[in-house]
Amino acid sequence: MLDDQSAPAMMPLRAPSDVMRLRRMGASFPTRLSFLRVLLRRLAGENSQVTRPVWNMCENGFGHAVYSITLGGHVYSLVAVSTDLPPDQRTDRVIATAWDSAYVLYDGVPDTQEIARIVATAPHQEASRYTESDLVLSRANKSVRLFAHAVDALRAGRQPDADLVQQTGYLMRTTAVYGNGKFGIADRDVFADRPGLGGPFMAEMLTVWLIRGFTHDLVEHVGQALLDPHLKRHLGIGNSTGLGMAPFLVSHPLLLNAWITARETALARVRAVEFLRVDQIEHLYNLMSRAAQHIAEWNVPDKIGQGRIDQIRQEWPGLTAIMTPELMSGGYPLDQLWSAAETCGIDTQECLAALMIEPFGALVDDLADAMATDQTATLNPAMTCVELGDALARDWAWALCDYADPKACHQFWYVSEAKAEPRLGLRHAEPGAELESPLDIARRVADLAADLPKTGTVAAFLAANPHHRAAVRRVQSLIAAPYSEIRDNLIGQDCLPIDMLRCKLSFFGAAKFDPKSDRWTRITLCQGAPLRDELDNADDWWLPTFAA
Template sequence: MKDLQTVPLRPPEDVMRLSRMGAAFPTRLSFLPTLMRVLRDDNVQVQRPIWDMDAEGLGHAVYTLTMGGYQYALVAVTTSIRDEERSDRVIAEAWDAAFVLYDGIPDAAERARIVRDAPRQEAARFTERDLVLSRANKSIRVFTHVVNALRNTVEFDRQLLQSTGYLMRTTAVYGNGKFGIADRARIAMRPGLSGPFMAEMLTVWLIRGFTHDLVAHVGGRPLPRSMRRGIGVGNATGLGMAPFLVSHPHLLHAWHLARETALMRVRSIAELGDDRRLLMCALADKAASHLRQWNVADPIAQERIEKLRSEWQTLQAQVRAGALLEPYPIDRLIHQSRRMSLDFQEMLVSFAIEPFGDLVDDLVDRMATDVDAAIDLTMSVAELRAALARDWSWAVSLDFDMPDQSARFWYVSEDKLEPRLGDRRQQASGAFESPLDIARQIKALADDLKDARCSLAEFLRVCPEHRSAVRRVQTLIDAPYAEIRDNLIAETCRPIDMLRSKLAFFGATRFDPKSDLWTRITLAQGAPLFDELERADDMWCPVFEAS
């Protein structure tokens, strides 16, 4: 459909602030829900041709499927590790399970290679037939409880299962050439995997099904179907994910533009039919149930959740009182939400988009991009100054002589080659600092550009240190959602806001921050089981069923 500009897009200066990004929720355009619809539409059938496990669940298994005319296999390998080896940290060297998403169906020799090498993760090397590499640890408390309940035919601790939401949590899901696995170019044009992170999401969904099978094998009988639906895959995510949003500005723009365009379309609906109103009423109630089941240990995060619950009750009351009967009902709700918390505003966005797949699902085709912008040397210095004034006032106005504005620095650790965030007052950044100081780079460019009376080419010949900043300024002209509009080296920067934004696009739920630097989440909770892909449109705000 054509994008009718009845209602404008939300301005990027609001959308791309860390405080709002850190309140993001998944939508039906997120990658996991999108993948479920792809699998459903392609009538994908998951098979398990190999299950070579001992009584304690140690061994390997293979799951296979055909999607878009291509065959894929997940090889899962389980090993015995000591309790003290079980860690969410990237420095861990042993895991309960390791996984490879394989391009094709592995023969005996390839299976043997993967069974040998997958548990070693980065200590091993992989091939271009290996599309994704992952590892996971059991939630020992939950896994042991479920096994004992299955073996002894006793009641499950539903509160434990509900509050955790998974049997295993991944600590890494690697794609795109890591440790020798396939580059994205190998699958970028394939049906089903062409969208961003589709191979990784397929891996996570298959891992989730494997965890259900593993606990059933060790416990001697399967979990009830309704309980399996409510059990996803946990994930522990830290700083390694954050720089991606800075180093891929065009992708960041594409994701946000798709979501904001979806919101614009549904806000432009003048009148809702009866079926759509009934669906939205049901979704509002489901969201309330989801919020009641979401609790975290962090007191600040829990306070935000409790406030959101209260605000959501207000929305439910509005919906019951006939708010959806008003002209342009969704636009009215969005306008009214401005006096509420950012968490409520962003959950309302997700809620507003969810019932309108027929209006918005085509936007997922716009969320992948391979743009690699070059500097436009034909731009005049005056035009560059104008772009800085129009798009970058938030950065140009910062005073980097103030210690709090440059208190942090990003770098890559030598041991694990993973991003880290240092304190400039306690550590020497030196030549090891990563160039995530975008605001400071822009400020320096603006300062040096003030008195320039030459061509842009001449300016960059004399000041080549500004090439990266010039490229970013030019990028933002045509991609307004490409930049996080906050200072990423300020003392007040909370990287967890960046993590939540990206994880919401993945389809993550139950955000459980452990600090400003890392969080636990749940993926694929409420997703269809292998044999019920017809439920692909029933993932939003998953609720753990009591029976």
Template sequence: MTTNAAIHSSLWGENSLPLRPASQVMKLERLGAYHQSRLSFMRTLVRRIFRERWKIEPSVFNLDDDGYGTVVYEVQAPHGLFSFVLFSDYLSPDERNDRVIATKWDLTMALVEGKVDQAYIEQLRENVPKQEAGRVDARVFVLSRANRSARNFDYVVNQLAAGEQPDVAKIVEVGYLYRTTAVYGSGKLGMADWEKVREKHKDFARPFAGEMFVCLMLRNFSLLQVEHIARHKKPDTFNPMKPEIKRYFGIGNSTGLGMAPYLVNHPLLINQWIEMRELALARVRALGSVNDQVRETISQLIDRSAQHTLETQTEDEWQTNNNKAVIEDMACLKSRIEGGFDSWNELVEYSEQHCSLQGQEMLVSCMLEIYPELVDELEDFHSAEEFLDLDPLMPAGQLRDIIEKRYDWALAIDFDAEGARETYWYRSEEKMEPRLGSVADIEGKKKQMALGVGYAVRKCYNQLIDYIAQNPDDTTARFMVSHPKLRGIVRRIQGMNRCVYGDIQANLLDREVLPMHLLRAKLAFFGVSKFDPRSRLWVRNTMFQGAPLLEEIGQSFNDDWFMPLAPKQ
């Protein structure tokens, strides 16, 4: 496999541009300003499915007139056969709950290796609808569930049954028929772990590829199901949905704090994701030619981004202000583009001087759209070996130097300031989700998660300085013998020293920390849009809106569903 170093050396010449520094990229507020891009996992998955012409067809279709029953899709990918098994059950309105602690859902589903027979389907039927309360075997590698949209599902069925199309204005408000409340993989509940999936199933050997595929299949089924129900409700007047309206439906998602610790606990993987995005940007800045056609294209993408943002519905004041800033930034950039520019460096530097972080990162996403020949190959390098190796023979003085150079951001934080260590993260046994607590809760603090990397580095550094003063020639091993509780943070410091990015440069223990930035960053890498925070701790969003339909596999594919806009009606 090609290494990062090989990718870099194949690109960088004498006059090349460096990557943006970690001190700029890894600030929490900038990570929280990321948007979807052509390197987002949904985009890369759809490209592969259409490029490789996967065959996805139902092998079992047992739905009654009301859309309840069992459906199995067989998925023939280049390297294997898989089954997507879905159970649709009646759910009374008073039982519908989007929280992770819910026990019943409208739909439950599983992605399974190989072909499934009736006996195995029954085995899944006994367990998949129970989700966390059930157990599956290692043939399953993704498990999920979803609930109908109270505002859209019945409305769309009734419109189609009456021979009418859904009002696009209503879809703008809620761009989905179902929303998923959890997508599980990586060995949970008896499923295949990531190592098995990565080694045995090449078609899903990229981070979150299986999870994204399940959401794509859910989106496909939601469109099929509303038409099925409407057709049986009024067969004489039923009219199918227009393809352009179908494409505008995505899948809803609710994401809470459960996603936030991932970015801290997988620093090598996050480094890889960010480095590929930054490398793509650097390639465009160094090698992307600018001519009249390119200027016209970037102008159109800027307009599209502004309109997409304008169509995003939210009642959250913070997000509303962010959206207003993006729209203003796009107008500012449009004016600058119309005035003429000769290089991407020129436009990027202009954005850094005149636009918000949200606008700056929207420009980055737009720039990547224009040059698939420079960007798309980097989608193959989103995986990482997640080993933080310990070097016990490293001189203690060298460990100190690494901290002073790489973690200067942590050393610059005043952890003794008021509120600097007021927050801690813990996992709620009752809610089955991470939560934020206050240090005033002494008992709760005993259950805290180790997410305060900056503070841990600061404590390690303080003790290391004292130790070196007494033992200047000792190794890291001897230092850890004296301070065994520091073994974990020393391993992280040494392991991350070989990365450009990976460590979020923020104090996650601060009273004013905004977890939404963490959620936004990870969701942007997934490729979601339409961020709608419901509090500072969880956010609704939309997945696969604008994506091509599965029935279009085999037709000419125009990979152009970045920042989708409402179709004309």
């Protein structure tokens, strides 16, 4: 991040009380600070090249392959294993035990012995154990209809149906991308200090982008012909994401603060641009048209999700109409546009925020350097109870409600014994509440507020009330990290976990959210992203459209 002396001008940051509500978090869109975008800019800047030293596939596309790429002076290799999966075993649910393909991102270039080890273990995923040379573990299933159709079309000498490509958007979808020490793979500390992998989820994003290229190669191999580059570019990598991802934002509050702070600072900087150049104005006009087309191409079966998309479609022309030549060539045009959007719905506002950031890489890209943090929440026992009470009154009023009300404690989070994954139960209808995970942050803070005296120190209070220790640490950490806390009751009846999923996935760079319930969604990653031989044009694929 820039130092204070050279920091750009900024408008005031949006209030955490607005930004950190679930409904707004659940309207997030990818931005140029999303991790996939940051990664591909880095690869492009280093002129990285992908090689494929191993391709051991039968004519039906079963076997293994190895892809290697250099990033930050280190070589990383994706080992991809494709298996013949019976149709009755294909499921995106976490209870699956077999998948069409499995992957390991390997530290270096694996030799024959290491390839054999990964080929033998990766298809078993959680049932196997891995080594510190294995950085990321993943698996994916085919989009059966599109993959089979694409193969048949290519073998018949034609390209896949464009409408079907547009509707589906991927040949395979991942059902997990594991990092940070799971099942014996490398802890993040192994590579966090390496150039290019220091940012959040960089190893995982590199894995996803390489998997996407493998799916292209596989369908071309089985189809015995090449895909049209336009169709190929539109074929990203799908993903099915459920409750397992949701608690991450709660258990990593300071990391969440870093992400949101970067995005909000970017928005504040571009709103403070006094005058736009002609090329920036033109870019903004083009992005408004692109966003309109992207949203027109985005349709989902979910009625609530489709209703929100329809609202953006209805409101977008009004925003476009505001962008007259007079406004755009006058003073502070983006701040005026942002003010005008206050009458629009939350989804439209968040799409506009992402769009406004997009043309200003030179102004905002440095913020990506501060999106990883090694900060941890700490306890300050010397704080007085009066000071802690002031913080509660200032930052936590939203949490201080009556949790004896069944609606306020409607749900409980727990970890599945069978799959070691987070789950959500209904407190008054299902057993297991005694196994509740500590995601009831608001209730814990409310209990703290009820017991906190008006005299003495935090140290003395906790000596008598040690069960409040976690809540005290949480409140104190929020004082210096205003975007660290989701300001909604996560066990209340109105909590929709999908809002947490979308927030996190948007920072990955996901688009085309396709909610299947309030607890899981499908998305598309890397759609419109440069192919591995197109990294010289790695920075103009925000909200891609099929209509080229």
